[in-house]
Amino acid sequence: MKKFIAIFSIFLFLSFNIKSPIVMAQPLNKTLSEGIYRMKDLDLMENIIYNIQNGSSATIFMIIVDDNEQIIESRRLPANSAKYNIGPFKYDDKLVILGPGSITLTE
Template structure:
């Protein structure tokens, strides 16, 4: 009986610690800095309208290119900016973030 209680206690402790870490990760917005991204890198879904926001104290600039290297959208984001709507992004699109800003997508 003591073995069962000790194994059950360990299992219960591990399940609570795993659940707590998962909930904390969901509530934290992922920020992206300067670089080249596709929608998989950003964790976005295809053909969904998202918003972008700059949460840092620095300016940021974002450009969306299609598969033919044509600019689909370009946004300059002031420090601590409001949310700006984006056009739906496709899997073949590339997103370029320039500047020291930290952008989040929602």
């Protein structure tokens, strides 16, 4: 009986001291240059509003097109622009970036 109590108390002590790992999502920070991107390929989630910013020295034009080739949203991003909200998206939508330089897409 003493062995059982000793083993049981050691088991309880160890089970309360085991810490589970802390899981955190990595923040989204994608840099995109001129081209056509599918939302599915960028690993973006549906129905989430994202921020877009032009950090380059040239003006960039951004267009979001749905699967029926209808323009959902378009925006001209001046050089070194502030952050703008875009979205929400669906997986079949496409992001078209026109102009030299690159943009940063964040959550």
